Amino acid sequence: xxxxxxxxxxxxxxxxxxxxxxxxxxxxxxxxxxxxxxxxxxxxxxxxxxxxxxxxxxxxxxxxxxxxxxxxxxxxxxxxxxxxxxxxxxxxxxxxxxxxxxxxxxxxxxxxxxxxxxxxxxxxxxxxxxxxxxxxxxxxxxxxxxxxxxxxxxxxxxxxxxxxxxxxxxxxxxxxxxxxxxxxxxxxxxxxxxxxxxxxxxxxxxxxxxxxxxxxxxxxxxxxxxxxxxxxxxxxxxxxxxxxxxxxxxxxx
Amino acid sequence: xxxxxxxxxxxxxxxxxxxxxxxxxxxxxxxxxxxxxxxxxxxxxxxxxxxxxxxxxxxxxxxxxxxxxxxxxxxxxxxxxxxxxxxxxxxxxxxxxxxxxxxxxxxxxxxxxxxxxxxxxxxxxxxxxxxxxxxxxxxxxxxxxxxxxxxxxxxxxxxxxxxxxxxxxxxxxxxxxxxxxxxxxxxxxxxxxxxxxxxxxxxxxxxxxxxxxxxxxxxxxxxxxxxxxxxxxxxxxxxxxxxxxxxxxxxxxxxxxxxxxxxxxxxxxxxxxxxxxxxxxxxxxxxxxxxxxxxxxxxxxxxxxxxxxxxxxxxxxxxxxxxxxxxxxxxxxxxxxxxxxxxxxxxxxxxxxxxxxxxxxxxxxxxxxxxxxxxxxxxxxxxxxxxxxxxxxxxxxxxxxxxxxxxxx
Amino acid sequence: xxxxxxxxxxxxxxxxxxxxxxxxxxxxxxxxxxxxxxxxxxxxxxxxxxxxxxxxxxxxxxxxxxxxxxxxxxxxxxxxxxxxxxxxxxxxxxxxxxxxxxxxxxxxxxxxxxxxxxxxxxxxxxxxxxxxxxxxxxxxxxxxxxxxxxxxxxxxxxxxxxxxxxxxxxxxxxxxxxxxxxxxxxxxxxxxxxxxxxxxxxxxxxxxxxxxxxxxxxxxxxxxxxxxxxxxxxxxxxxxxxxxxxxxxxxxxxxxxxxxxxxxxxxxxxxxxxx
Numbered sequence: 022x023x024x025x026x027x028x029x030x031x032x033x034x035x036x037x038x039x040x041x042x043x044x045x046x047x048x049x050x051x052x053x054x055x056x057x058x059x060x061x062x063x064x065x066x067x068x069x070x071x072x073x074x075x076x077x078x079x080x081x082x083x084x085x086x087x088x089x090x091x092x093x094x095x096x097x098x099x100x101x102x103x104x105x106x107x108x109x110x111x112x113x114x115x116x117x118x119x120x121x122x123x124x125x126x127x128x129x130x131x132x133x134x135x136x137x138x139x140x141x142x143x144x145x146x147x148x149x150x151x152x153x154x155x156x157x158x159x160x161x162x163x164x165x166x167x168x169x170x171x172x173x174x175x176x177x178x179x180x181x182x183x184x185x186x187x188x189x190x191x192x193x194x195x196x197x198x199x200x201x202x203x204x205x206x207x208x209x210x211x212x213x214x215x216x217x218x219x220x221x222x223x224x225x226x227x228x229x230x231x232x233x234x235x236x237x238x239x240x241x242x243x244x245x246x247x248x249x250x251x252x253x254x255x256x257x258x259x260x261x262x263x264x265x266x267x268x269x270x271x272x273x274x
Numbered sequence: 275x276x277x278x279x280x281x282x283x284x285x286x287x288x289x290x291x292x293x294x295x296x297x298x299x300x301x302x303x304x305x306x307x308x309x310x311x312x313x314x315x316x317x318x319x320x321x322x323x324x325x326x327x328x329x330x331x332x333x334x335x336x337x338x339x340x341x342x343x344x345x346x347x348x349x350x351x352x353x354x355x356x357x358x359x360x361x362x363x364x365x366x367x368x369x370x371x372x373x374x375x376x377x378x379x380x381x382x383x384x385x386x387x388x389x390x391x392x393x394x395x396x397x398x399x400x401x402x403x404x405x406x407x408x409x410x411x412x413x414x415x416x417x418x419x420x421x422x423x424x425x426x427x428x429x430x431x432x433x434x435x436x437x438x439x440x441x442x443x444x445x446x447x448x449x450x451x452x453x454x455x456x457x458x459x460x461x462x463x464x465x466x467x468x469x470x471x472x473x474x475x476x477x478x479x480x481x482x483x484x485x486x487x488x489x490x491x492x493x494x495x496x497x498x499x500x501x502x503x504x505x506x507x508x509x510x511x512x513x514x515x516x517x518x519x520x521x522x523x524x525x526x527x528x529x530x531x532x533x534x535x536x537x538x539x540x541x542x543x544x545x546x547x548x549x550x551x552x553x554x555x556x557x558x559x560x561x562x563x564x565x566x567x568x569x570x571x572x573x574x575x576x577x578x579x580x581x582x583x584x585x586x587x588x589x590x591x592x593x594x595x596x597x598x599x600x601x602x603x604x605x606x607x608x609x610x611x612x613x614x615x616x617x618x619x620x621x622x623x624x625x626x627x628x629x630x631x632x633x634x635x636x637x638x639x640x641x642x643x644x645x646x647x648x649x650x651x652x653x654x655x656x657x658x659x660x661x662x663x664x665x666x667x668x669x670x671x672x673x674x675x676x677x678x679x680x681x682x683x
Numbered sequence: 684x685x686x687x688x689x690x691x692x693x694x695x696x697x698x699x700x701x702x703x704x705x706x707x708x709x710x711x712x713x714x715x716x717x718x719x720x721x722x723x724x725x726x727x728x729x730x731x732x733x734x735x736x737x738x739x740x741x742x743x744x745x746x747x748x749x750x751x752x753x754x755x756x757x758x759x760x761x762x763x764x765x766x767x768x769x770x771x772x773x774x775x776x777x778x779x780x781x782x783x784x785x786x787x788x789x790x791x792x793x794x795x796x797x798x799x800x801x802x803x804x805x806x807x808x809x810x811x812x813x814x815x816x817x818x819x820x821x822x823x824x825x826x827x828x829x830x831x832x833x834x835x836x837x838x839x840x841x842x843x844x845x846x847x848x849x850x851x852x853x854x855x856x857x858x859x860x861x862x863x864x865x866x867x868x869x870x871x872x873x874x875x876x877x878x879x880x881x882x883x884x885x886x887x888x889x890x891x892x893x894x895x896x897x898x899x900x901x902x903x904x905x906x907x908x909x910x911x912x913x914x915x916x917x918x919x920x921x922x923x924x925x926x927x928x929x930x931x932x933x934x935x936x937x938x939x940x941x942x943x944x945x946x947x948x949x950x951x952x953x954x955x956x957x958x
Contacts, residue, residue, distance in 0.1 A: 023337070026892070033512075034747065054543065056824045076567070077694065077697050078694065080567055080570075083499070087909065088561070088563060088564055092561050092564075095778065098778060099777050099778075102777050102780055102807055103777070103809075106806050106807050106808060106830065107807075107808060107809060108475055108778070108834070109659070110827060111827075141643055148802035165830065169812060169816070169868075171812070172437075173438050173812075173867045173868060173871070173872075175436050175439045175443075176433070176436050176682050176871060177682075177866055177871045177897070178685070178863070179439070179658075180436065180439065180680050180681075180682045181682055181871070181895050181897060182891060182895060183658065183661065183662065183678050183680045184677060184681055184682065184895070185662075185894055185896075185911075186665075186666070187662065187665035187666055187668075187669050187676065187677045188666065188669060189666075189669045189670040189672070190666065190670045191670060192276055199895075202664075204810050206768065206894075207662060207663075207666055210662060211659050211663065214655050214658065214659050214849070215632070215659065217628065217629045217651055217655065218656070219462050219463050219465075219629075219633045219648055219652055220461060220462070220463070220465075220649060220652040220653075221463060222463050222464070222475055224462060237516060238627065239619075241887065242615055242616035242619060243616070243885075244887050245615075245617040246617075246618050246620075246790070247889045248297065248884060248886050248887055248903065248904065249613070249616070249617075249883065249884050250931075250932070250935055251883040251885030251904050251905065251906065251928065251932070252751060252884045252904055252905075253427060253880050254700075254704070254927075254928055254931045254932075255750050255751045255883065255904060255905035255924060255928065256747075256750045257700070257704060257925065257931075258704050258708075258752070258905075258924045258927045258928060258931075259749070259751075260750070260752030261704050261705060261708070261927075262708070262923070263321055263702075265705075269789040271451075612886070612888065613884055614883065682871075
């Protein structure tokens with residue numbers, strides 16, 4: 022049975038390859054796609070898209086090639102952008118350039134030596150003897166990061182969130198739809214907080230409130246699930262639009 | 275005499291005419307400016323709570339303020355004006371705008387702030403200011419020139435409530451960490467998902483099949499991974515006791531080394547170091563979908579009795595747990611990745627949601643740092659619940675002091 | 684029958700989803716779409732800005748999220764250029780550089796806007812929160828040059844924009860967690876107003892910030908982008924996707940309902956068997 026399945030898989034793989042080749046030759050030969058960088062780019066993008074979608078059937082060599090290409094190309098782009106957008110203007114030009122070239126106008130910015138060293142210490146982790154140096158960099162990152170983020174988190178994500186939760190239930194002295202919203206918001210926040218309260222057993226009234234909290238959580242997860250479906254389907258639709266209009270030049274408007 | 279009388283009468287008439295003309299002038303001035311009263315209380319000062327790049331101007335709200343009436347602020351580097359004695363006029367300020375009450379970060383929350391105008395001018399050196407009011411026809415100036423020098427402030431008083439919160443919450447957590455060091459048996463409520471872990475290990479032992487344990491996609495710097503390792507340590511000791519088998523495919527090489535050590539220790543503690551197989555804890559790749567594909571392959575081939583997903587996950591969560599469900603394995607997940615929770619809830623038998631993951635880790639490890647943090651957070655949560663409840667009741671009855679305490683700028 | 688449905692090959696569901704996407708792409712049905720209030724929050728704010736106001740557009744996404752975010756990126760840029768606003772574009776995501784450049788190119792060509800005068804592209808830089816704080820203190824120091832190597836102090840459009848305090852509005856288009864840093868380290872410290880657009884997956888997490896008015900509005904996923912195109916009466920990238928998206932949603936809802944019905948039937952049957 023497994024052997025038969027393997028044979029089917031091989032046949033499908035060959036058919037898939039032949040189809041890809043045939044369609045692209047037709048597109049180029051029939052001048053539907055131009056034989057230039059744009060045309061070749063579209064064909065590569067289409068082949069990679071289909072190769073990645075082939076995983077829906079089964080893991081296969083096309084999927085693996087496309088995946089590795091994706092990772093490799095991503096790394097390549099990162100290296101180029103990090104150099105041209107960051108290291109060159111921020112470190113090479115104001116500091117290192119003065120050490121490796123003559124007759125450069127202006128003065129080097131020696132302050133940059135400190136962050137440069139901290140950055141280099143991160144690589145010290147690769148050697149057992151120098152591993153301790155990387156701790157300085159980590160200490161700087163963690164200390165600085167915590168110092169900057171703790172007050173900001175309390176400000177923006179705790180106090181700023183508490184403030185609008187303290188709303189009068191009666192809007193202009195009367196009970197309106199807005200009042201229901203406020204009550205829902207308040208009971209949702211309190212019950213979910215009680216659900217995530219670990220110092221009391223969830224029995225009696227606390228148990229009942231925490232059960233209400235679970236309901237609120239499930240509604241939130243449902244909303245999240247719905248949004249995720251929309252997100253994933255949007256990606257699929259855009260890819261199919263690309264395959265039909267940009268690659269196959271089929272008019273769907 | 276008559277001539278002197280004539281001169282006298284002439285002088286009297288002259289005086290009367292002069293007086294009348296002055297009076298008339300005053301009357302005409304008063305008439306044309308009848309709706310522009312003199313300006314009051316114009317003062318300049320260094321803007322509080324800033325880095326020293328501005329000064330503030332205040333003056334009293336008056337009956338002049340209405341649509342079409344503007345205040346004009348002029349600046350100069352000296353009392354006599356600029357180099358050529360000129361004053362630079364800033365953009366006109368509509369008289370019905372710019373109140374002290376619009377800037378609670380500088381002046382706090384006070385009803386009397388509505389009675390003052392406030393205008394902030396960006397300057398870095400001592401600057402002199404003049405203030406005038408105009409309705410488009412007439413202008414009334416404040417009689418004197420005021421000045422101020424901007425200074426940087428070390429302390430931002432508008433953020434005192436944040437400082438209090440940081441100190442209070444940190445203190446609370448530190449206090450409970452200390453308490454947990456003295457008494458590691460601090461109460462933590464029972465978490466249902468944890469019972470299921472024992473059940474899964476028993477099931478795996480009965481079936482003679484392995485348990486697959488995943489640590490998520492984060493490194494050792496992530497709280498969820500640390501919690502996951504704590505849970506792994508307890509799972510591994512039970513596995514060692516039951517003579518079952520555990521497989522841990524890793525996404526991160528450092529996490530892999532830690533897992534190997536943790537499981538090895540568990541086997542040694544169980545008195546069965548010979549049963550430990552380091553090959554069962556292995557690194558796959560740190561590419562998200564390649565990792566997912568490899569683990570899915572393992573699930574399909576090995577058909578583990580149970581899959582445990584603890585840690586932080588991204589889009590691969592559903593791929594993994596769906597495949598696991600298809601193989602019929604019992605599945606338990608624990609993650610603080612909110613976006614992936616719905617998928618774990620729908621595909622797993624038990625799910626530890628968000629903080630439950632940390633709580634489980636503290637519950638199992640009884641490690642003072644985790645236990646104390648959890649307790650400290652619990653008390654913080656209780657306080658927040660109390661504030662929300664009391665604050666809402668008070669606000670409903672028009673008492674806003676509690677809301678103002680938590681107001682941030 | 685029930686057993687058959689419960690053990691259906693997942694590839695059949697994939698095929699159904701594929702059909703639900705492809706058929707509505709051809710079959711034109713006019714669906715009544717009404718822009719949501721959260722989208723209006725961004726649109727109205729940009730609409731209310733006077734000419735020459737400065738809008739910072741942070742496009743923090745990569746090609747993987749292009750489907751959802753590029754249409755809203757283009758729509759917001761078109762809106763800014765139509766209103767003669769000055770645009771500063773940047774990205775926190777290294778792979779977002781190419782897309783941000785492409786969007787600027789398309790929109791600026793449509794409205795005949797010039798680089799350096801009407802818009803500026805600062806490019807990418809690492810740091811997230813630190814970069815935002817740096818921009819708040821001194822924009823020229825945080826970005827000494829723009830993406831093309833031009834000194835930012837010499838760019839005419841940035842003459843009066845020395846820090847984040849000088850911008851009038853910020854829109855963050857995010858595929859990850861960049862909206863929160865922009866709020867916490869940018870908006871809440873430097874006092875500018877901001878709106879956001881994001882992928883559907885992270886949209887639910889952003890609603891608390893709408894409630895606190897830390898963001899004026901939110902464009903959530905493809906629907907948010909389509910709403911913006913409708914308001915703008917320009918662009919069809921997202922609107923075209925609404926028909927297949929609606930069809931797929933209907934399919935998913937039907938499948939969820941069906942699965943639940945089957946679940947309750949099997950549970951009832953199991954219950955009877957046990958009795």
